[in-house]
Amino acid sequence: MSYRHVVVGAGVAGLACAIETARRGIKTLVIDREPVIGGTLWYSSGHMSAAGTRRQRRLGIDDDAGRHLIEVERLGRGQLTPSLVRLAIDGAAATLDWLEDEGFEMAADMPIIAKSHEPYEIRRTCWGVAGGVSILKVLQRLLAEPEIRANLNVRSGCLVEGLDLDASPVMLFVRNGGRIEEIDAPELTLATGGFGADPELLKAWHGQSSLYGGGSFADGTMMRLLVDKGAEVVGIGTFLPTLGGYAQRADSNLVDWSKKLAINPQQRRVPEMFLDAEGRRFINENSESINGVERTFLEHRIDTYHVLGSFDTLARSAPLLGGAGASQDEQRALISAIAGARIGSLDAVLGDGGAFAENVRAELSLKAGATDRYGRHWSDADILSGEFYLIPCQTVVLRTWPGIRVDDDMHLIVNGAPHAHVHCLGEMLGGVQFSGASFASGMSLTPALTLARRLGASLT
Ligand SMILES: Cc1cc2nc3c(=O)[nH]c(=O)nc-3n(C[C@H](O)[C@H](O)[C@H](O)COP(=O)(O)OP(=O)(O)OC[C@H]3O[C@@H](n4cnc5c(N)ncnc54)[C@H](O)[C@@H]3O)c2cc1C
Numbered sequence: 001m002s003y004r005h006v007v008v009g010a011g012v013a014g015l016a017c018a019i020e021t022a023r024r025g026i027k028t029l030v031i032d033r034e035p036v037i038g039g040t041l042w043y044s045s046g047h048m049s050a051a052g053t054r055r056q057r058r059l060g061i062d063d064d065a066g067r068h069l070i071e072v073e074r075l076g077r078g079q080l081t082p083s084l085v086r087l088a089i090d091g092a093a094a095t096l097d098w099l100e101d102e103g104f105e106m107a108a109d110m111p112i113i114a115k116s117h118e119p120y121e122i123r124r125t126c127w128g129v130a131g132g133v134s135i136l137k138v139l140q141r142l143l144a145e146p147e148i149r150a151n152l153n154v155r156s157g158c159l160v161e162g163l164d165l166d167a168s169p170v171m172l173f174v175r176n177g178g179r180i181e182e183i184d185a186p187e188l189t190l191a192t193g194g195f196g197a198d199p200e201l202l203k204a205w206h207g208q209s210s211l212y213g214g215g216s217f218a219d220g221t222m223m224r225l226l227v228d229k230g231a232e233v234v235g236i237g238t239f240l241p242t243l244g245g246y247a248q249r250a251d252s253n254l255v256d257w258s259k260k261l262a263i264n265p266q267q268r269r270v271p272e273m274f275l276d277a278e279g280r281r282f283i284n285e286n287s288e289s290i291n292g293v294e295r296t297f298l299e300h301r302i303d304t305y306h307v308l309g310s311f312d313t314l315a316r317s318a319p320l321l322g323g324a325g326a327s328q329d330e331q332r333a334l335i336s337a338i339a340g341a342r343i344g345s346l347d348a349v350l351g352d353g354g355a356f357a358e359n360v361r362a363e364l365s366l367k368a369g370a371t372d373r374y375g376r377h378w379s380d381a382d383i384l385s386g387e388f389y390l391i392p393c394q395t396v397v398l399r400t401w402p403g404i405r406v407d408d409d410m411h412l413i414v415n416g417a418p419h420a421h422v423h424c425l426g427e428m429l430g431g432v433q434f435s436g437a438s439f440a441s442g443m444s445l446t447p448a449l450t451l452a453r454r455l456g457a458s459l460t
Contacts, residue, residue: 001153003029005459006172006185008160008222011039012132013426013448014191015139020456022152023142029183030152031174033159034217037140039193040399040427043214043257044132047114048449049125049442050092055100056111056124063122065089071120072443075291076436079238083408084433087454088447095450096126102138105129115266117439118291125441135445160192160222165229165414170421187421187459190412191452194400194427195220199253205402206239209303211247213257213398223428226404230415235402235432240294240439241303241395246338255396259334261320263307266290268318271382272309276302279359284374291438303395308349308360312386340392349390399444401437403430410455425452 007018010032022028032039051068068089073080100106110126113119128134142148161180162173169186195201196212198219203209212218227233244260247253262268263285270285283296297305309320311328319326321334335341342349346364350357366372368380404412404424411418426448435443 001027002184003027003153003186005029005187005189006031006183007189007191008032008172009039009191009193009426009428010034010037010154010156011191011193011426011448012041012135012139012445013452014039014189015143016449016452017189017191017425017456018152019139019142019148020453021459022148022150024457025151026459028152030154031158031160031172031183032154032156034215035157037154037156038133038136040214040218041132041136044445045116046127046131046133046135046445047116047125047442048092048096048127048135048446049111049120049440050096050446051089051122051124052093053096053111053124054093055096055106055126056093059111059123061111061123063124065093067122068092068120068124071122072435072440075118075438075440077438079235079432079436081234081433084406084429084447084451087408088434088443088450091450091454092446095446095453098453099135099138099449103141104138105134114441116264116290117441118289119266120441132445135449161225163188163225163229165412165419165422185421187423189410189423189425189455190222190226190428191425191448192222192428193218194403194430195223196397196400197252197254202253202397202400205233205236206397206400207237208239208241208298208301208395209253210241211245211253211255211394211396213242213245213255213396216252216254218400218427220400223404226412226414226424232405232413233402233430234405235430237402238432238437239298239397239401240291240437241297242294242398243297243395244393245396246341246391246393248339250339257396257398259321260396261307261391261393262318263320264290265293268320271313271317271384272307272320273363273384275306275308275360275363276300277304277356279306279356279363281363281372281374284372284376286376287374294439297395305393305395307391307393308384308388310384310386310388313382313384314389316381335389335391338391342388342390344387346388349388399427399431401430401432403433404428409458410451423455425455
C-alpha cells in the first residue's frame with residue numbers, strides 16, 4: 001500500500017498530526033521505533049497551558065492569548081521564536097477545548113497556577129488525571145475510530161535510520177527486524193522527539209551533562225540525520241537544568257522521574273543544604289524563583305552536587321522522597337538505596353577528612369537566627385544536627401532545548417531553504433523555540449499538539 005503522508009514518531013506530535021490527516025481522508029502511515037506508541041507521554045507530567053479556554057470562561061477566569069504570550073516572552077528572555085510561539089499560543093485554547101470534547105479526563109480543580117516552574121499570573125495550566133497518559137488515551141481512542149482507522153496504519157518496532165531528502169518523493173530507509181525497507185513519503189512529517197538520552201549530544205548542544213527523565217528512544221538519531229543533510233539546530237548552548245535527580249543506572253543517563261528528591265522550594269520548604277563538588281554551598285536553597293535556582297546551577301556550571309540534610313530536620317518537614325505521606329522509615333530506606341548516598345553521624349557521612357569535609361563543616365557552623373550570605377534565614381528548627389544524610393545528585397533534563405529550524409508552516413529548513421514536503425513537529429523543534437531560556441508551564445505539550453493539528457489540517 002502506498003501512503004500520501006508518512007509520519008515518523010508516534011508521540012503526541014506525530015499522532016495528533018496523523019489523526020488529523022487520516023480524519024481528512026489522506027492515507028497516512030505512522031512509523032515508530034518502539035513496540036508501543038505514545039513516546040514521552042508515558043513519562044510526562046502532562047501539564048498544558050492555554051488562555052481563553054471554555055473551561056476558564058466557565059470558571060470566570062479572565063484570560064486571553066495576548067496575556068499568555070506576554071508572560072511566555074517575559075519568561076523566555078527574548079530567546080524564543082516569536083512567530084512559532086504566537087501560533088502555538090493562539091491555537092492553544094482550541095486544543096484544550098478539543099481535548100475535552102474528545103473525552104480528556106481533566107484532574108480536579110483545573111486550571112491552576114502551577115508551581116513546578118516559574119508560575120504564570122493567571123490560572124491557565126491544567127493536566128489530566130493520569131498526566132501524559134490522559135492525553136494518550138484520547139489519541140488512542142481517536143485512532144480506533146472507523147473513519148480514522150480506514151486511512152491510518154501504525155507500524156511500530158521500525159527504526160528510520162536514513163532518508164533521502166533529494167529524492168522525489170522523499171525516501172525513508174526503515175529497519176524492520178533484520179532488513180532495511182525503502183518507503184516513499186510524498187509528504188513527510190518528522191516528530192521523533194528530543195535527544196535527552198544521548199549524553200554526547202547533551203554535552204555538545206547543551207554544553208553540559210545531565211540525567212534524562214524520558215525514554216531511551218529520545219536519542220536524537222533523526223536530528224543527527226537531519227543535521228548531516230543540512231538542517232540547522234537553533235539554540236545551541238541554551239538549556240536549564242532541573243533539580244532533584246540522582247543516578248539510577250550504571251549503563252545510561254536515564255532516570256525514573258517519579259523517584260525524584262523534593263528539593264524544589266516552590267513545592268516544599270527545603271531544609272537541606274546543596275553543596276558543590278568542593279563541599280561549599282552556592283545558593284539559597286529556598287530562593288523564591290525556581291528559574292533563579294535553576295539559572296544559578298547553570299551559571300556555576302554545576303552538573304553534580306550533594307544534598308545534605310539531617311533526619312531531625314526532616315522529621316519537621318514535608319517528605320524528601322516517597323511522596324506526601326512517606327514516613328521517616330520509608331524515607332530512610334529510599335535514601336539508603338541511592339547509589340553513593342551516606343547515612344550516619346557527620347563524621348561518618350563526611351568520611352576521612354579532606355577539603356570537602358572541611359568545607360562542609362564550615363558551612364554547618366551556622367547560628368540559629370542568622371541570615372547567611374545567600375539571604376537564607378536559619379531558625380533553630382533548620383540547623384542540621386543528629387543523624388545526617390548526604391546524597392550525590394546530578395542535574396536532569398525533562399525536555400531538550402536546542403531544536404531543528406522550521407518555517408511557520410513547519411517546513412524543515414534545509415541548506416537555508418524550506419523543504420516543500422518535509423515537516424518537523426514537537427520536541428525535535430527544541431524547547432528553546434517555545435519558551436526560550438526558561439521553563440514556561442505546558443509549553444512543550446501544548447505547542448506540540450496545537451501545531452501538529454494545524455499541520456495535519458493543512459496537508460493535502
Ligand atoms: C518526566 C517528564 C515530564 C514532562 N512533563 C511535561 C509537562 O508537564 N508539560 C510539558 O509541556 N512537557 C512535559 N515534558 C515534555 C513533553 O512530554 C515532551 O516534550 C513531549 O511529550 C514530546 O513529544 P514528541 O511527540 O515531540 O516526542 P516523543 O513523545 O518523544 O515521541 C517521539 C517518538 O519518536 C520515536 N522515534 C524516535 N526516533 C525514531 C526513529 N529514528 N525512527 C522511528 N521512530 C523514532 C520514538 O520512539 C517516540 O515514540 C515532560 C517530559 C518528561 C520526560
